Amino acid sequence: MDCWVCERTALGACRFCGRGTCREHAKTQPFVFDVFRGNKHQMLRALVVEDALHCGVCRPRGDPVDLPELE
Ligand SMILES: [Zn+2]
Numbered sequence: 116m117d118c119w120v121c122e123r124t125a126l127g128a129c130r131f132c133g134r135g136t137c138r139e140h141a142k143t144q145p146f147v148f149d150v151f152r153g154n155k156h157q158m159l160r161a162l163v164v165e166d167a168l169h170c171g172v173c174r175p176r177g178d179p180v181d182l183p184e185l186e
């Protein structure tokens with residue numbers, strides 16, 4: 116896999132869209148990797164990776180998205 120931006124060998128894949136990215140073009144973004152309901156307060160909680168690999172090209176949503184189908 117090559118970097119989406121400069122076409123050199125990619126060091127990793129964007130967590131959000133799957134594009135390859137090299138060290139130079141890699142950025143980081145918080146990434147919600149799991150959502151669960153706390154057993155104490157019955158609230159939906161999210162586990163977040165603060166510095167997930169981001170290609171800098173795609174635009175992950177900054178705001179939480181409602182997931183009514185999981186209710
Ligand atoms: Zn690159």
Ligand SMILES: [Zn+2]
Nearest residue numbers: 129132170173
């Ligand atoms: Zn991306």
